[in-house]
Amino acid sequence: MPKQERRLEMYGGLLGGMLPLLTLVVGLIWLSVAERGGTKPFWACAWIALAAGLFLARNKEDYCLAAMRGIGDRTGIVIVTAWLFAGVFGKLMAAGGLVNGLLWIGMTTGAQGSIFVALVFLAAMLFSLGTGSSTGTCIALSPVLYPAGVFLGSDPTMCGLAILSGAAFGDNLAPISDTTIVSAYTQGATMRDVVRSRFPLSMSAACFAMLVFLAFGGSGEAADLPQIRAGLDPAGALMLLALLVVVIAALKGRHIIEALIYGNVCAAAIGMLIGNIAPSQIFGIPAQNGASTGIIQDGIDSVVGAIIFAILILAVTQILVECGIMRRILDFAHQTLISSVRQAELFIIGVTIIASIPISANAPAELLVGPTLVRPIGEKFRLSAARRANLMDCAVCTVFFILPWHICVAAWYGALSSSAEAYGITAPPLSSALYNPYSWALLGVLLFSALTGWNRKFMQDGEKDEGI
Secondary structure: OOOOOOOOOEOOHHHHHHHHHHHHHHHHHHHHHOOOOOOOHHHHHHHHHHHHHHOOEOOHHHHHHHHHHHHOOHHHHHHHHHHHHHHHHHHHHHHOOHHHHHHHHHHOOOOOHHHHHHHHHHHHHHHHHHHOOHHHHHHHHHHHHHHHHHHOOEOHHHHHHHHHHHHHHHHHHOOOOHHHHHHHHHOOOOHHHHHHHHHHHHHHHHHHHHHHHHHHOEOOOOOOOHHHHOOOOHHHHHHHHHHHHHHHHHHOOOOHHHHHHHHHHHHHHHHHHOOOOOHHHHOOOOOOOOOOOOHHHHHHHHHHHHHHHHHHHHHHHHHHHHHOHHHHHHHHHHHHHOOOHHHHHHHHHHHHHHHHOOOOOHHHHHHHHHHHHHHHHHHHOOEOHHHHHHHHHHHHOOHHHOOOOOHHHHHHHHHHHHHHHHHOOOOOOHHHHHHOHHHHHHHHHHHHHHHHOOOOOEOOOOOOOOOO
16 A cells, blocks of 8 residues: 555544544444454445544545545555455365365374364365365365264364364465465565465464364264265365465466466366366356356355455545554554564564454454554564565464454354254354464464564565565
């Protein structure tokens, strides 16, 4: 987001400029506490916030122009475009049978107890990496992997947490994840640098979480579950090749949209070759007016809610910038809180976590603080673009995945409860999300990195941020 000089005057000064943000946050908390949160329900909160702010603007036209500058921000356009292709990619991967392929990998090994919980974690990691959707991972895998784990002697709570932890891992690392896309492009980083430098952080946390699952994942005797075994499909695992295409393209420095197009084509081709996707499922004339034209439309539909909410967040953020509020926060931080690169990194971690607490979708939290607080703080201390992106993305994947009003946690628990009821078994309590091993491990790794300087990279002389 381009830097703006203060030019938007509000009645009430800075407090008046805060009205849109305060209105937005109150609405988000209200819906989240009522367990009605979601990107589409949040549209109304952002709309009301923008409308309320207009009445405190001294110059109404300037206010409207500021909102439109936020909506038309170049960084936002790249993010929105990437989400469109990422949404279709996720749908193609799921339609190609990735769930049943990963289930086959897990259940044909003869694993039981804690070993199966570890495999559940691995399967969720791979699925979330392949689809870029933490919520989709929980919804797709919980109905099959959770009951399978319980019947195979796994601890119910640890088996459920393995799915949630794996979902958080993919959201943190996948190049097609909305948080990865937002963190990279708000900081002007290339996807190649972000994925390469984030891998040690994410994998360190994943290894710690894996040890927890191996140590505490077993609980009882195994029993056969023929209903789930009937759905095994080894061919579905081949869909992971499409993910490999995306990762390799990103690591070779291709633009994320180019990499996603290659991945989409590859996923469609593999799905058709193994017989899980028909060409008419990808795009075709619907049988009746108003019905879906296929996977492409469904994939775009799946991200429309997030896109519109992100656009509205960009408008609110731009108003905060042009009112001078973000500059005041930065000046205060520089004068009272931050005098070293270590303190700068801890500030980035803290402000990102704070932003993610009331907002039940984590990518919009990054949009709120990424361009306005994280980037200028990081640039002052010459932190590389990838380092800034990694601090922000890892931070937004910690507390976010343990609080029950957040979208992914709510979807996870809903899927667990439904599958438990269907098979006559007990679901773990919602409060078990508070013990999510991956999120706590990631927070520990992140703080260790900030305090010791491990994995820290600085901008080189003459280096310019890229990414767009």
